[in-house]
Amino acid sequence: MERTDTASSKRKTNQLPPLADPAYLQELRSQMLKFAVLQLADRSLAEEAVQDALEGALKNVHAFARRSALKTWVFAILRNKIIDILRRRQRLVEASRLLGDDDNDDATDALFDARGYWHAEERPMAWSQPAEETRNQQFWRVFEACLNGLPETQSRVFMMREFLELDSEEICHTEQISVSNLHVILHRARLRLRECLENHWFLEGERA
Amino acid sequence: MMNCKQATRLLSDAQERPLTWKERMAIKLHLSLCTGCRNFSAQVSRLRQIAKAYAKTDADDAPRGD
Numbered sequence: 001m002e003r004t005d006t007a008s009s010k011r012k013t014n015q016l017p018p019l020a021d022p023a024y025l026q027e028l029r030s031q032m033l034k035f036a037v038l039q040l041a042d043r044s045l046a047e048e049a050v051q052d053a054l055e056g057a058l059k060n061v062h063a064f065a066r067r068s069a070l071k072t073w074v075f076a077i078l079r080n081k082i083i084d085i086l087r088r089r090q091r092l093v094e095a096s097r098l099l100g101d102d103d104n105d106d107a108t109d110a111l112f113d114a115r116g117y118w119h120a121e122e123r124p125m126a127w128s129q130p131a132e133e134t135r136n137q138q139f140w141r142v143f144e145a146c147l148n149g150l151p152e153t154q155s156r157v158f159m160m161r162e163f164l165e166l167d168s169e170e171i172c173h174t175e176q177i178s179v180s181n182l183h184v185i186l187h188r189a190r191l192r193l194r195e196c197l198e199n200h201w202f203l204e205g206e207r208a
Numbered sequence: 209m210m211n212c213k214q215a216t217r218l219l220s221d222a223q224e225r226p227l228t229w230k231e232r233m234a235i236k237l238h239l240s241l242c243t244g245c246r247n248f249s250a251q252v253s254r255l256r257q258i259a260k261a262y263a264k265t266d267a268d269d270a271p272r273g274d
Contacts, residue, residue, distance in 0.1 A: 075263035116211030123244035124251060131254060134261040143258065161224075162259030168224055187220040194251045197258075 028071060029054060032078055038156050039082050039164070049085065053077040083164055086174045105151070108188045111195065124194065127202045139201060146196035154189035161186060210234050215245045219252055 029050060036046035053074045060073075111122045118124075133139040147155045157175065160166050166174075172182055210218075215238045218231055227235065239246050 116213035118212045118244045124247035
């Protein structure tokens with residue numbers, strides 16, 4: 001990053017080409033690293049994957065006049081690298097830790113009453129239509145905060161399934177869990193993620 | 209009748225595997241009586257769309273608030 005030090009004074013200039021803005025690169029790198037560490041559970045592998053993805057982008061410096069184009073590109077590279085790494089190795093996790101994570105999920109159980117019906121105040125509400133939230137930068141901050149608020153296994157497995165788009169078999173293989181375990185984890189992740197997004201995004205305006 | 213916890217589990221599973229005929233009938237019945245689970249049902253597919261769009265948006269071009 002040293003080579004672009006002179007640009008640091010121009011931090012506020014959004015028009016600056018993204019690769020010439022060290023502050024932006026730093027922020028992007030830390031987002032990527034957080035995601036890679038969550039997925040790979042290995043800091044040095046994660047750093048390597050992020051570095052490779054960023055270097056790939058630096059070679060195509062002219063293609064990225066827009067920040068979103070750069071972010072999309074590096075995350076696409078990073079996504080493929082993570083999938084490669086996950087496929088090549090079998091994660092050594094203690095199954096007991098995973099099971100403990102599932103069994104004692106009070107936060108999920110608290111959504112329902114003793115008979116398994118929604119508590120009145122937890123019942124899902126209708127979300128706004130049309131679905132335009134993905135175009136909103138603030139929404140993604142809320143999304144990341146909600147994701148980070150989940151137990152680690154739940155957020156990792158949810159993103160493996162829905163963002164990396166691995167199939168059940170691959171996730172079970174890399175996580176060393178059974179299919180029914182996987183389904184329990186996804187169920188809990190979806191319950192909690194939707195609850196968090198509803199509370200902090202979809203109903204925010206109506207309550208104000 | 210199945211409860212909401214079981215219904216949401218099946219609605220989540222439906223994203224992962226085809227439900228059996230019996231499961232589909234049970235869900236249909238539950239959803240006809242439960243608004244909360246009807247909303248949940250729409251939200252699991254919306255969550256999938258949202259997660260797919262992660263890091264693929266134009267949002268970063270919007271003016272930054274900080």
